[in-house]
Amino acid sequence: MTLLQAENLLDYRQVSPVQALQAIETSIANYRTGIAAVIEHQAALPTWDDLVLAVDVLDADLQGTFYDFAPMASHSDEWWQVFEKTYLEVDGCFKDKLRNVELYRLYDRLANSAVGQHLDSRKRATLALILQEYENGGVHLSTDDKTRLQQLDKRIGEHCTRFLGNVDASIASLAVHVTDEGRLEGIPAPQQAQIRSAAEAAVRPGWLIKCDEANFTNVLKFAKDRSLREQVYRAYHAQGVSDDPALDNGEVIRDLAELRNEKARLLGFEDHVQLSVQTKSIGTVAGLEAFLQSLEDRVKPAMSALAGTLGPLAAEQGIDSIEPWDIEYLHANARESENLLSEATLQEYFTFEGVLAALREMARRLFGVELQALEASNAWHPSVITFEVIKDHASIGYLYLDALQHDGKAADTVKTVTHWHRRIDAEGRYHRVVVAVYSDIPQGVDGRPPLLDHLALRKLYHEFGHALHSLLVGTNNHLLSDTRRLGSDGVEVPSKLFECWVWDADYLASICAHHEDGRKLSSAELEPVLSKLRADNGRSTAALLGRAFLDLGLHRSSRNTLDLTRLVADSHQRTGLWPLKGFEKPLHGFTHLVTGYDAGFFGYLWADVHAWDLFSRFEEAGLLDQPTGKMLLEEIFAPSVSRPFLQSIESFLGRPTDVTRFLMWTGLA
Incomplete structure (x- = not known):
């Protein structure tokens, strides 16, 4: 088999x-x-x-x-x-x-x-x-040290498994059950229908708000019931937290940090961060520190200024003391009257079928790639679509697209996994790429097809970028074709780049169609809601930066000096984020620590900076300009790991990276 x-x-x-x-x-x-x-x-x-x-x-x-x-x-x-x-x-x-x-x-x-x-x-x-x-x-290493290294690797693997198991166990018990429909006021109808379906699937009356990112985001932004926002906020931030030491991730985190640092020292490095940077595109620890410091200098004052605007907004809502579960709601509510098009209405114009057609056309226009759906793919679920990938009249690989939520698939499953990398063996036989894309788009309810809000669009385009990167490498062996070897920073650049398209009003106008009658939206209608969403980018950047500080601080501390509470507080202070409540333990549910992004979470920010600079070339030449797509293929995708990634980026740009376009997008310019 x-x-x-x-x-x-x-x-x-x-x-x-x-x-x-x-x-x-x-x-x-x-x-x-x-x-x-x-x-x-x-x-x-x-x-x-x-x-x-x-x-x-x-x-x-x-x-x-x-x-x-x-x-x-x-x-x-x-x-x-x-x-x-x-x-x-x-x-x-x-x-x-x-x-x-x-x-x-x-x-x-x-x-x-x-x-x-x-x-x-x-x-x-x-x-x-x-x-x-x-x-x-x-x-x-000596024989004894190799034995110790094997022991460390085994224990690190066991701790990672335990960490994820604790998170999964807590999520399963943290769903918020609602029986009073009035508490859902403000939450868009599609999301209400989805949480009603979740309750039906669990054979419970009313509505069931599962503890996943999509529900957390929607409730925090739209629910008028402040007590519901608090309930969901507390549940979401209880991931990996338990009174039972066997189910609480506090000790797991401490042990992991110490085990990783011991491993790094055994290999001759100062700490896990120094070891990690050896495998990243950023190059050096000094370069990493300078990069994060440059963002901190921009982010902290911007967040402090933004926090100062919330008082009057809270007063309008009758909120005397602002709590963390009020922040997203206040920001969203403050801008609601400025936009004729709501986020819920926007979602009605992006069906999964329509977005998939747009992605296929994008691959064809930019790279000359045809995605041909197989009639009988025999995938692991009927909703999974399998494409044969054709370029220059030749089959180069296969793409599984598992985009919709279904039984047997964990919530928040958003990832891309390359099963088989491109290679040519010693006999000259070409071995095709096989890559699987996963996303968490809800199934359609109440007769509607699956619909994508802007976050779902970003997720799907992000993972599609990962898939095309793996499919279009031009290297000829398994090792060089494995894009993960660019590090958690470099590997995210193409995926972050593809997100840039869904921030462009002209592009969205070209691919949208209402699910009922095919009506289109104009760029002028789309720009206000995108502007509203862009206003959140500064806070999103601050949150990412705070997590990057958490990640690096954790992996630079010894067990004797590691204070998780202080580490979390410092990361918030450095980024100007809203102060945490005592019950919040963000490290306990920080799954990136055990899924390959340890001492590398900064890569998302590094990738954003470079992705927006790359996208500026398409903004100048045309969003689906074929010559620019061909250059992206030749200079960024095809070399894969065969040369330093910064060299590939500068070759495409014709200059060093410029942070200006990223700062404009985040509102930090």
């Missing part, structure tokens, strides 16, 4: 947990024996094909086999046990490889041989990246 090559799509209707477990365990066994065989056969004379590409195919098969079955993880307890049983073992295979001295020496011999010195630039880049990953993976 496992995929033998990237072009053989799995039939998810037929596969069972037992078959999946067998396939993953077989791939693990093949990986271990394959690595041993490569070492034996290459001992005399390491070569590109029989060393680098031989291990490359082993890496691709193990990663692809595991990820192929991953969409089934939340379908049942039996499926979840498959991944719980195999994840650490798969991860251990990759980590063990990076501590294998014999294999490292073969790579080193090849890189420094006369043959290696005359390889083309991308092959040399591959070898350089491999050697760096070995050094960061602990290949030079």
